[in-house]
Amino acid sequence: MRRMLLVAVSLLIGSITACSGAPDPGASDDTAMTTIRVGRLLVPDAAPLHRAIQRGYFAREGLEVKVETIQGAALAVPQLKGESMDFSMLNYVTAVQAQSQGAADLRVVSDGYQAAPGTFALMVMNDSDIKGVADLKGRTLAVPTLKSIATLSSESALIAHGLTQKDVNWREEALPDMVGLLQQGKIDAAWMTEPFISLISNAGARQLYDVMTGPMDAFPIAGWGCTEKYAREHPDIVAAFQRAMHAGQLDLAADRKAVVDIIPTYIEKIPPEIAGLISLGTYPTTLEAKRLQRVADSMHELGYTEEALDMNDILLPMAPAGGTAPATPPAEAAQ
Numbered sequence: 279m280r281r282m283l284l285v286a287v288s289l290l291i292g293s294i295t296a297c298s299g300a301p302d303p304g305a306s307d308d309t310a311m312t313t314i315r316v317g318r319l320l321v322p323d324a325a326p327l328h329r330a331i332q333r334g335y336f337a338r339e340g341l342e343v344k345v346e347t348i349q350g351a352a353l354a355v356p357q358l359k360g361e362s363m364d365f366s367m368l369n370y371v372t373a374v375q376a377q378s379q380g381a382a383d384l385r386v387v388s389d390g391y392q393a394a395p396g397t398f399a400l401m402v403m404n405d406s407d408i409k410g411v412a413d414l415k416g417r418t419l420a421v422p423t424l425k426s427i428a429t430l431s432s433e434s435a436l437i438a439h440g441l442t443q444k445d446v447n448w449r450e451e452a453l454p455d456m457v458g459l460l461q462q463g464k465i466d467a468a469w470m471t472e473p474f475i476s477l478i479s480n481a482g483a484r485q486l487y488d489v490m491t492g493p494m495d496a497f498p499i500a501g502w503g504c505t506e507k508y509a510r511e512h513p514d515i516v517a518a519f520q521r522a523m524h525a526g527q528l529d530l531a532a533d534r535k536a537v538v539d540i541i542p543t544y545i546e547k548i549p550p551e552i553a554g555l556i557s558l559g560t561y562p563t564t565l566e567a568k569r570l571q572r573v574a575d576s577m578h579e580l581g582y583t584e585e586a587l588d589m590n591d592i593l594l595p596m597a598p599a600g601g602t603a604p605a606t607p608p609a610e611a612a613q
Contacts, residue, residue: 311342312515316502317354317366318345319422320454320545321471323391323500324367325537326561328544330526339518345544349452350423351500355382358505364512365519368503369427370573371582377592378583383506385594387516388523389562389570390500393490396557398431398499399475400486402467403460411439411487417466420451420459425582427499428469431489433580438492454547457481472556473541473548480552498570499559509594520596524563531561567593 318324327345330336336343346363348354351372357363359382367390376382400419402408408417414436421428433443451459456468457478467486470478475485490497502523509516530537541553562569567589578586 311337311340312518313342313344314364314515314519315344315346315362317348317357317363318544319348319350319367322397322473322537322541322556322558324544325540326390326523326526326530327367327502328526328540329529329536330522332540332543333526333529335522335525336519339522341515341518341522350426350450352376352423352426355384358382358384358503358508361508364508364515365502365504367500369500370498370570371427371430371577372423372425373501373503373592374574374577374587374589375425375582378585378587384503384592385506385509385516386501386503386565386570386592387509387520387594388502388527388596389498389565390502390527392560392562393494393497393499394557394559395488395491395495396472396475397559398427398469398471398490399488400432400435400467401456401460401470401475401478401483402486403463404482404484406466408467408486411435412441414467415441415445416447418447418449420449420456420465420468422453422469423450424448427497430577430580430582431494431497432469434492434494434576435487435489437580457483472558473545473553476552476556477548493576497576498562498573501565501570503592516594517597524596527561527563531563534558537561565593565595 316327318327331343348366351366351368354363354366354368355372355376358366368384368386373384373386377384400411408414419432421432429448436442436445449465453470453474456470457474459465460468460478460483461481504516537558538553542548542550570589574587574589577583
């Protein structure tokens, strides 16, 4: 009788343990998070990434994001190629140039940011003797990285005012450092984006020229990408990244306050009161080759590339819900 009672108790304990959900050492952990390393600049373009992290969109997809700050997309390309970074913000000029020159085989997986008036400008101090773009001849102009959207838009402005890219002295500087360099007189002018335009405008600077006007109006600026190798080897992660970013883009595309609220959380130098004043571009929610082809065509016209790259070659549209990213983007998907 005693033996039968012990057996019954043992069976009861085993039953309770099974129902409690205790982990089976031999079972796989389906809830394990995959860590991805994502590069971003300290600019409004990165807002959807931080929105998606904040709202748990990446966690919902089983991704844990390790954010890394980059000075410019040109510096992120070798990190992507060397596999020390999985995804990065890429300004389209840098992505097209890297692809055209064979520096890397990239895939743009999500659109990011499009210019609007007041979002990118050449800035000088109030007391500068530089009164117009033509006065930049022989002066030092700071940009985040060379051969980027900064130089392309600046060159477009120079050409419109009778100068060429050879007429100015280019200098690479991180965007957050440009404010101090202008104030100290170590550079004559700076290509800036928001929120730094608003920040330095409150500190004694003025706009010399809005570079996103005329031929550069509503110009596509940046997206998010990885290498072709990474996309091929990790299609499920790419698809998950795309879904999370798409959710972030949708949130910010229709809610300026959400953008203003998120910016000070990752750009520490920008207080909320300044964030509320900045001029913002738009956050596209689709990845369209027809619209982005404008970047490749402009680069070819200004001599950045020997031939205009077909943007279908590097875009990787988001797969349908429940699917994985296609290895090669079908051309008709972007039409």
